[in-house]
Amino acid sequence: xxxxxxxxxxxxxxxxxxxxxxxxxxxxxxxxxxxxxxxxxxxxxxxxxxxxxxxxxxxxxxxxxxxxxxxxxxxxxxxxxxxxxxxxxxxxxxxxxxxxxxxxxxxxxxxxxxxxxxxxxxxxxxxxxxxxxxxxxxxxxxxxxxxxxxxxxxxxxxxxxxxxxxxxxxxxxxxxxxxxxxxxxxxxxxxxxxxxxxxxxxxxxxxxxxxxxxxxxxxxxxxxxxxxxxxxxxxxxxxxxxxxxxx
Amino acid sequence: xxxxxxxxxxxxxxxxxxxxxxxxxxxxxxxxxxxxxxxxxxxxxxxxxxxxxxxxxxxxxxxxxxxxxxxxxxxxxxxxxxxxxxxxxxxxxxxxxxxxxxxxxxxxxxxxxxxxxxxxxxxxxxxxxxxxxxxxxxxxxxxxxxxxxxxxxxxxxxxxxxxxxxxxxxxxxxxxxxxxxxxxxxxxxxxxxxxxxxxxxxxxxxxxxxxxxxxxxxxxxxxxxxxxxxxxxxxxxxxxxxxxxxxxxxxxxxxxxxxxxxxxxxxxxxxxxxxxxxxxxxxxxxxxxxxxxxxxxxxxxxxxxxxxxxxxxxxxxxxxxxxxxxxxxxxxxxxxxxxxxxxxxxxxxxxxxxxxxxxxxxxxxxxxxxxxxxxxxxxxxxxxxxxxxxxxxxxxxxxxxxxxxxxxxxxxxxxxxxxxxxxxxxxxxxxxxxxxxxxxxxxxxxxxxxxxxxxxxxxxxxxxxxxxxxxxxxxxxxxxxxxxxxxxxxxxxxxxxxxxxxxxxxxxxxxxxxxxxxxxxxxxxxxxxxxxxxxxxxxxxxxxxxxxxxxxxxxxxxxxxxxxxxxxxxxxxxxxxxxxxxxxxxxxxxxxxxxxxxxxxxxxxx
Numbered sequence: 001x002x003x004x005x006x007x008x009x010x011x012x013x014x015x016x017x018x019x020x021x022x023x024x025x026x027x028x029x030x031x032x033x034x035x036x037x038x039x040x041x042x043x044x045x046x047x048x049x050x051x052x053x054x055x056x057x058x059x060x061x062x063x064x065x066x067x068x069x070x071x072x073x074x075x076x077x078x079x080x081x082x083x084x085x086x087x088x089x090x091x092x093x094x095x096x097x098x099x100x101x102x103x104x105x106x107x108x109x110x111x112x113x114x115x116x117x118x119x120x121x122x123x124x125x126x127x128x129x130x131x132x133x134x135x136x137x138x139x140x141x142x143x144x145x146x147x148x149x150x151x152x153x154x155x156x157x158x159x160x161x162x163x164x165x166x167x168x169x170x171x172x173x174x175x176x177x178x179x180x181x182x183x184x185x186x187x188x189x190x191x192x193x194x195x196x197x198x199x200x201x202x203x204x205x206x207x208x209x210x211x212x213x214x215x216x217x218x219x220x221x222x223x224x225x226x227x228x229x230x231x232x233x234x235x236x237x238x239x240x241x242x243x244x245x246x247x
Numbered sequence: 248x249x250x251x252x253x254x255x256x257x258x259x260x261x262x263x264x265x266x267x268x269x270x271x272x273x274x275x276x277x278x279x280x281x282x283x284x285x286x287x288x289x290x291x292x293x294x295x296x297x298x299x300x301x302x303x304x305x306x307x308x309x310x311x312x313x314x315x316x317x318x319x320x321x322x323x324x325x326x327x328x329x330x331x332x333x334x335x336x337x338x339x340x341x342x343x344x345x346x347x348x349x350x351x352x353x354x355x356x357x358x359x360x361x362x363x364x365x366x367x368x369x370x371x372x373x374x375x376x377x378x379x380x381x382x383x384x385x386x387x388x389x390x391x392x393x394x395x396x397x398x399x400x401x402x403x404x405x406x407x408x409x410x411x412x413x414x415x416x417x418x419x420x421x422x423x424x425x426x427x428x429x430x431x432x433x434x435x436x437x438x439x440x441x442x443x444x445x446x447x448x449x450x451x452x453x454x455x456x457x458x459x460x461x462x463x464x465x466x467x468x469x470x471x472x473x474x475x476x477x478x479x480x481x482x483x484x485x486x487x488x489x490x491x492x493x494x495x496x497x498x499x500x501x502x503x504x505x506x507x508x509x510x511x512x513x514x515x516x517x518x519x520x521x522x523x524x525x526x527x528x529x530x531x532x533x534x535x536x537x538x539x540x541x542x543x544x545x546x547x548x549x550x551x552x553x554x555x556x557x558x559x560x561x562x563x564x565x566x567x568x569x570x571x572x573x574x575x576x577x578x579x580x581x582x583x584x585x586x587x588x589x590x591x592x593x594x595x596x597x598x599x600x601x602x603x604x605x606x607x608x609x610x611x612x613x614x615x616x617x618x619x620x621x622x623x624x625x626x627x628x629x630x631x632x633x634x635x636x637x638x639x640x641x642x643x644x645x646x647x648x649x650x651x652x653x654x655x656x657x658x659x660x661x662x663x664x665x666x667x668x669x670x671x672x673x674x675x676x677x678x679x680x681x682x683x684x685x686x687x688x689x690x691x692x693x694x695x696x697x698x699x700x701x702x703x704x705x706x707x708x709x710x711x712x713x714x715x716x717x718x719x720x721x722x723x724x725x726x727x728x729x730x731x732x733x734x735x736x737x738x739x740x741x742x743x744x745x746x747x748x749x750x751x752x753x754x755x756x757x758x759x760x761x762x763x764x765x766x767x768x769x770x771x772x773x774x775x776x777x778x779x780x781x782x783x784x785x786x787x788x789x790x791x792x793x794x795x796x797x798x799x800x801x802x803x804x805x806x807x808x809x810x811x812x813x814x815x816x817x818x819x820x821x822x823x824x825x826x827x828x829x830x831x832x833x834x835x836x837x838x839x840x841x842x843x844x845x846x847x848x849x850x851x852x853x
Contacts, residue, residue, distance in 0.1 A: 013766075029490020029611065041721040045772030046765030050288070052456040055496045055606060057385065058291045074609050097427055098769040105404075108289060108396075116397050117352030128346055130361030131354075139354050140379060143386060144601075147290055182354065 002026045004082045006035055009089035010047065011098050019087065020044075026077055032088060033061050033072035036100070048099040056213060059148030063100050064089045069150040069211045091153040104149055110168050113196065117179055118187035135183045142178035142222055144214045147171065151208035151218060157201045167198035170208035170218050177222035180229070194230045202227070251422065251431040251699065256282035256401070257686045258679070259420065259436035261408055261463065264292030265384075265668060266651025267442030268391035269344075269675025270682065274440075275398045277683035282401045282434055284423070286443075286458050289404055290392045293444050293456050294671065297384025298499035298602060299368055300376025301672070302665030303341035307358055308365040309373040309545060314338040316372050318844070319851035321666060323525060324370040324555050325630070325659020326801045327816050328476065331840045332637030333657040337666070337673050344672035345377050353390040355379055367504040367541060370555040370663040372529065372851075374543070381499045381602045387668055406432075408462065409777060410702035411439065411470040411647070414692035418470075418646035422699045424706070426774070429767025431703050435694050437686035440640075440678045441467060441633060441649040446785045448724075448778070450626035451732040454486055454497040460778040461785030463653035467633045468784055472642040474822045475655040475835075477631035477785070478792035479802045481662055482737045484559035486625025489575040493610045495625040498580065498603060500664040502620075503552040505599050506541040507582040508534075509563070510619065511571040517578075518551035518562055526554055528853070538588060557661045557802050560624040564737055567623070577623030583616055592616065624737055628667065629785075630658040630802060631792065634821060634835075639681035640674055643823075646685055646692070650678035655819075660801020709763040709776040717762030720776040727754050727782055735790050740807040741797075747790045755783055788822045791832050795820050 004026050007019040022043055024035040033051055040047050052058040054073045061072040066080060066087055080086055094102035123129045151170040157163050168176075176189050176197065193199045202223055209219045216222070257279035260271045271283045285292065306312040317338035322329055345363065349355065355377050356364040365374045379386040396402070408423035412433070420435040443463030447455030468474055485498040503509075511517050522530050529548055531537035537550025552559065563578050573579055582600070586592035593616040597604050600615070607613040607620060632655035633642050640648045651671045658666065709720065734747035758779050763772040798812040799805050818834040825831045 027491055030492045031610070034492045040771060041719070041725070045719055045721060045763060045775075046770045048769040048771060052287055052291045052293070052458065053296050054456070055296070055493075056609065057382070057602065058295045058456070060287065060291050076610070076612075101769055103427075104288070108402075108404075111393070112396050116393065119350055119352075127350075128362065129349065131357055132361055133357040133364075136354055136357055143354055143379070143389065144382065146295070146385065179352075182352065184349075185352075 002082070004035070004077060005085040006039065007085045007087045008036070008039065008047070009099060011096060017096070021085070026082070030077045031073055032065055032075045032077065032086070035077065036072060036088065048097070048101040050101055057146060059146030062091055062148045062150050062153065064091060069153045071148060071150070071213045074213055091149065093153040093155070093159040094149070106164055107147070107149055107152060107171065110172050111175065114168070114172060114176055114179070115187045115189050115192065117182065117185055119184045120186040129184050131183045139178050139182050141216055142174045144216055145171065145174055146214060148213060150211045150213065154207045154211045156205065156207065163198065163201060167201045170202070170223065172197070173199060173202065173226060174216065174218050174222040177226055180226065190229050190233050193226055194234060199223070199227055199230055251433050251703065253433045253435060254282065256280050256434060256436045258438050258440065258682045259434050260284065260440045260442060260679070261421065262286070262292070262442035262444060262651070262653075263289055263402070264294040264442060264444055264651065265387055265391060265671030266675035266678070267292075267440070268388065268395050269672055270440045270442055270650055270679035271400045272391065272395050272398055273676045273679030274683040275400050277680065279683045279686055282403065282436070284403045284406045284408060284434070286407055286462070287405060289402055290388055292388060293459060294384045294388040296454065296456070296497065297387070297668050298381040298497065299501040299504065300366055300378030300383045300665050301341070301345055301387065301668035302368070302371060302375050302663065303345040303377055303669055304338060304375060305342045305345065305363060305365060305377065307362045308543070312373040312375060315847045316851055317341070317375065319848050320370055320372055321657070321663060322659070322848055324661050324663040326661060326811070327659065328800065328819060328837065329659030330637050330656030331844055333674070335844060336637065336677070337657050337670060340673045341669040344669065344676065348387065348390050348672070351390050351394040353386050355386070366501065367549065367553060368664045369500050369503070369553045369559065371665065376665040378501070380598070381501050381600050383668060387671075407774060407777065408466060409706040411466040412694050412698055413470050413644065414695055416644065417692040418644055419692040419694050422702045424767070426769055429770065433694060433699050437689065437691045438646045438648065438682040440682050441647070441653055442651045442675065442678070443653045445629045445652040446782070447626045447629070449728065449731050449782050449786045449789065450736070451728040452486065452495040453626040454483060454495055455626065460781050462778070462781050463649060464632060464788070465781035465784040467642060467644070467647065467649065468788065468822070468824055470644060470647070471824060472644045472647060473634035474788050475631055475634040475819050476660075476792065477629070477788040477822060478796050478820065479630035479660050480626060480789065481556055481628040481630060481802045482560045482624040483627035484556055484563055484624055485580055485622040487611065487620070488577040488623040489621050490611060496606070496610070497625065497627065498620060498622050499600070500556070502580060502582050502600060502603060504541065505582065506538060506585045507552065507580050508550070508584060509552055509559070510579040510581055511566045512573055513571060517566050517571070518554070518559070521562060522551055522554070523558060530554065555661055556664065560737060561804060563624060573621045575621055577621045579619040580622045581619035583618060628652065628662055630660065630662055631655045638677070640678035641681060641685070646689065648678040648682045650674040660803060706777060709761050709773060712760055712762040717760040718757055720761040720763065720772055720779055723754060723757050723761055724775055724779050724782065727779070727786065730754070731786055735786070735793055737804060739793055739803070739805050741794065744790050744794050748787070751783065751787050751790065758783055787830055791822055791830055792820045795832050795834070
């Protein structure tokens with residue numbers, strides 16, 4: 001059996017924090033969350049961490065591993081350099097609560113501000129709708145989102161510029177896209193995307209897409225099409241023509 | 248110290264998985280004030296893990312399906328100890344609950360003519376599971392969550408309930424603490440709905456998340472409610488077994504529904520070796536027919552891989568015990584073989600089973616479009632639970648309701664895949680509706696502050712125990728899981744279950760001395776100590792019920808009584824707390840089934 005060392009962020013009672021050193025016994029196939037659990041069960045029972053499914057389906061165990069936003073349950077130790085200590089720290093775009101746990105409640109408040117799904121009248125007399133799989137595929141990509149908030153964590157508009165009051169972030173642009181592109185939805189979110197949700201702030205650095213554990217193409221498939229809808233609605237015809245020639 | 252904030256609701260729902268969310272939505276629609284408590288963040292409940300689909304006789308893919316066939320399939324799967332009224336309501340109402348989800352924003356996979364697509368699953372006679380690839384649970388919980396947040400429901404996230412409060416024998420509210428700061432709160436309510444899910448964390452190898460510690464079962468039991476049929480635990484036949492750190496994580500039955508086959512180390516498709524008499528007429532006679540069934544040929548019968556979960560799990564155990572297992576102690580599940588039958592099989596597998604592809608690739612470094620998976624049984628679901636009225640979901644305590652996995656009845660001795668998500672919707676709605684009606688027609692019971700203070704004191708005891716050098720709660724929890732796995736697992740016998748009861752007494756003594764370090768704020772050691780007490784209660788109920796049932800039926804297999812006994816089909820086994828605090832076990836006769844339902848079962852046996 002081999003051993004690996006970890007540096008895990010622990011908050012101090014004063015509100016600050018430090019990296020604490022731990023050593024972990026490594027077994028085949030082990031992931032970072034297993035290591036955290038081993039530390040919890042043996043050395044630090046009060047170490048705070050969120051997790052639920054341990055299979056990449058719930059999005060609870062988001063953290064920054066060696067500086068990269070990842071799910072702890074989906075990060076195998078054999079994909080990391082075990083000769084150096086592995087650092088595990090909380091998401092840095094959200095206020096710390098304790099150790100690896102941050103206050104993500106802002107995300108839940110943001111979601112409530114987005115106009116909910118509003119279906120068109122039913123297609124069939126029995127109150128049901130008809131949709132083609134290929135139309136559904138487009139939305140299903142966004143609905144894979146497990147709300148781990150890693151895309152929010154890595155978005156520089158939130159992480160560095162703290163524009164939480166003006167920008168809903170990639171997760172909720174994707175959420176808005178899922179609603180806007182739902183073949184049944186009849187609501188219009190385009191004005192809100194421009195005015196309240198701050199879509200203009202996104203300058204397509206693709207950081208969100210790179211960290212998405214569900215491999216959702218957030219930037220190209222969700223945000224850019226929404227930006228185009230905003231542009232089509234609000235920009236003058238000359239600009240539209242210019243764009244047509246460019247593409 | 249003995250102070251706590253107090254909040255008032257008409258209906259308080261404990262648990263925000265599918266059943267809890269659906270109950271909260273329904274109660275809110277009835278115009279009452281609703282509070283919803285989640286143990287984790289909203290949307291992270293175990294419902295997200297459900298993969299295969301939601302069972303509902305929409306008859307979109309096979310027009311021979313109907314509520315009657317679904318009812319008969321459910322009763323046969325549950326080996327006739329189900330609450331027939333719940334099985335009937337479930338089969339009748341599931342299609343409406345699924346259509347309603349679509350109206351709330353769920354996006355299911357489609358048939359060629361644009362309706363909701365349905366897939367094959369174990370024990371279901373026709374393709375019946377509405378699904379979204381293999382992430383149906385996520386679709387369901389997200390739809391309910393996103394619909395529910397606009398309905399004026401107060402959501403209390405990361406809040407742990409430690410005790411159910413009663414007054415004059417009626418539910419009055421709960422006391423618990425918010426995890427972030429460790430502060431206690433009392434919620435007063437006219438009616439309480441328990442929707443806390445399962446108890447799989449009583450076992451070492453489980454598909455359940457940390458939350459599945461039988462909280463609702465234990466809260467209801469401690470308050471004096473009846474638990475029913477707790478011996479019926481479902482061991483899902485296909486959990487991951489390698490690498491060790493992922494052992495127990497689920498591999499959806501959808502793999503078999505899409506044509507996946509089970510092989511032993513000799514490459515033999517062993518499921519053809521033992522087909523139960525009750526299913527002989529509906530099972531394929533050869534491999535070719537089984538394949539045609541999975542591809543939608545209505546004239547073909549289902550492959551034996553799609554027999555009920557209890558049977559498939561036991562067949563896998565038989566292969567392993569006979570030395571014909573895979574290198575890591577399971578068997579092989581192969582979907583890659585369909586490339587012999589389908590062009591673009593790789594793409595087909597990735598589209599139909601995206602999460603499974605992803606899960607094996609990232610956790611096991613295995614490409615399931617090319618290689619077989621290694622799988623073995625994992626603790627998945629508890630069919631037993633809080634005994635409720637079939638129509639209203641009210642427990643034996645007035646004003647206390649239960650829905651979803653923590654309630655008993657619909658599944659009998661074994662749950663069919665896909666019946667869990669439909670159960671959540673059908674009975675979540677009913678519980679919410681009847682809880683709201685109860686509030687409107689009954690005067691409220693007051694909360695006794697002394698009762699709340701006692702519960703708070705009990706919950707804080709692990710902090711005092713630290714001074715005496717008490718034991719780490721994680722160590723005790725591991726010991727309990729190991730013990731239950733060995734003594735009250737897939738194959739049981741009297742001597743081992745009796746031994747479990749002896750060891751449970753010793754574990755209770757250790758748990759009483761469990762000690763935690765640090766402060767109350769977001770302290771996992773403390774949560775584990777509280778979960779432990781619930782797990783011990785549930786484990787005792789499982790063990791005592793398992794001793795009482797001296798036969799083998801569904802998820803309960805006794806090697807000392809390997810056959811089913813007809814007299815055991817006439818009652819349910821109920822556990823309840825006696826005045827002296829000990830657990831009593833009683834047999835409660837099953838209510839007689841109406842003739843028209845009996846007739847449906849007979850008709851469907853053909």
